[in-house]
Amino acid sequence: MKPKLRCCTIVLLCFLGLSAKSQEITESTFGNGLINVVAKDSSYSLKFATRFQTLFSSRWTFTEDDTSTSGETNMLIRRARLKFEGFAYSPKLEYKIELGLSNRDISEGNEFTGNAPRYILDAVLKWNFYKNFVLWAGQTKLPGNRERVISSGDLQLVDRSLLNSRYNIDRDIGVQLHHSHQLGENILIKKAISFSQGEGRNIISGNLGGFQYTGRLELFPFGNFNAYEQADLDRYKSPKLAVGFTFDHNNNAVRNRSNMGNYMRTDYGFHETDINTYFIDAMFKYRGLSIMGEYAKRNAESPIALNSNGTPTGDKVNEGTGINFQIGYLLDNNYELVGRVTHIDRKFQLPNNIENQYTIGLSKYIINHKLKIQTDISLNDMDHSITNRTLYRLQIDFHF
Numbered sequence: 001m002k003p004k005l006r007c008c009t010i011v012l013l014c015f016l017g018l019s020a021k022s023q024e025i026t027e028s029t030f031g032n033g034l035i036n037v038v039a040k041d042s043s044y045s046l047k048f049a050t051r052f053q054t055l056f057s058s059r060w061t062f063t064e065d066d067t068s069t070s071g072e073t074n075m076l077i078r079r080a081r082l083k084f085e086g087f088a089y090s091p092k093l094e095y096k097i098e099l100g101l102s103n104r105d106i107s108e109g110n111e112f113t114g115n116a117p118r119y120i121l122d123a124v125l126k127w128n129f130y131k132n133f134v135l136w137a138g139q140t141k142l143p144g145n146r147e148r149v150i151s152s153g154d155l156q157l158v159d160r161s162l163l164n165s166r167y168n169i170d171r172d173i174g175v176q177l178h179h180s181h182q183l184g185e186n187i188l189i190k191k192a193i194s195f196s197q198g199e200g201r202n203i204i205s206g207n208l209g210g211f212q213y214t215g216r217l218e219l220f221p222f223g224n225f226n227a228y229e230q231a232d233l234d235r236y237k238s239p240k241l242a243v244g245f246t247f248d249h250n251n252n253a254v255r256n257r258s259n260m261g262n263y264m265r266t267d268y269g270f271h272e273t274d275i276n277t278y279f280i281d282a283m284f285k286y287r288g289l290s291i292m293g294e295y296a297k298r299n300a301e302s303p304i305a306l307n308s309n310g311t312p313t314g315d316k317v318n319e320g321t322g323i324n325f326q327i328g329y330l331l332d333n334n335y336e337l338v339g340r341v342t343h344i345d346r347k348f349q350l351p352n353n354i355e356n357q358y359t360i361g362l363s364k365y366i367i368n369h370k371l372k373i374q375t376d377i378s379l380n381d382m383d384h385s386i387t388n389r390t391l392y393r394l395q396i397d398f399h400f
Contacts, residue, residue, distance in 0.1 A: 031370030045086035143216035163322035172196035210251025271305035354383030
């Protein structure tokens with residue numbers, strides 16, 4: 001053994017030995033974070049948590065006449081994250097930092113991110129400066145479609161739908177203003193507006209096109225409830241409903257999925273165009289039953305990138321529509337049966353612009369969403385294609 005390696009091994013063993021002797025009994029419970037502290041003078045608090053998802057998947061492509069079949073399998077750490085949150089100076093000033101460690105979390109680095117891994121998911125301050133007004137500043141999720149805003153750890157299937165992967169607006173850096181108010185005894189209205197850079201997360205090159213503007217309105221006709229967690233783990237004894245509307249405008253966007261996707265390059269620079277994205281979504285929960293529906297639409301002023309001589313570059317805005325419907329029922333033993341149907345119509349994917357995905361899944365909640373096992377199987381039916389695809393997935397979700 002080399003001297004340096006031997007020295008590092010001895011130091012590590014000593015550290016582990018000291019750590020084992022210094023273990024203390026804590027009153028914290030599983031799922032509420034590894035560390036929960038509040039300063040004696042109440043000047044700050046910290047909650048530190050970690051989570052990861054271990055995924056096995058198998059994909060198969062087959063022809064409708066069964067003359068050809070091919071498949072592949074994969075095992076990976078789908079997500080691995082560190083999360084820090086709490087308040088600083090005053091309980092009215094909250095913060096959240098979330099870091100991604102898995103390859104899928106940090107991939108897609110390029111010259112606009114300094115060719116560096118994209119470790120930072122969230123780094124945001126939330127200031128409750130007046131009554132129900134809260135100002136957010138930093139990088140975090142935009143107030144977009146419900147399925148995207150729901151944490152990937154709070155899903156009732158292994159992962160989000162095709163609608164989300166095709167049309168969501170994800171994260172960006174900027175400011176957001178959130179407000180809620182009560183209308184009568186039961187009706188709650190929540191509003192959010194956002195002004196962001198429009199280039200996506202972890203961009204250091206500055207603003208390439210214009211800015212991005214997002215607005216969301218959400219109505220809770222039967223009172224507030226946990227509308228940003230799939231599955232009715234609370235088993236609400238009265239019906240709960242949330243209906244949301246989002247409009248997003250990215251001015252002079254240079255990427256084909258608004259603030260995500262490929263950069264649209266031409267022989268004179270970037271192709272710039274205004275991109276609008278619309279969402280309508282709803283969440284219903286009652287006695288273990290949960291139903292979620294979403295509609296998405298995206299269009300652009302000049303969707304096709306052209307060179308200076310008028311020839312297409314091949315880059316196009318991901319225009320189109322999507323519909324997603326999902327239903328689940330939680331049994332008394334905390335097993336949940338889930339079904340999902342997703343319809344995607346992408347304008348420039350002819351002749352296979354129509355894609356339908358049918359998914360059935362089973363989840364076992366051992367400790368709510370903090371420790372669960374999920375499995376699902378999907379059939380992807382492509383319009384005007386002789387080949388279809390099936391996808392099987394099995395995932396363990398662990399949140400400390």
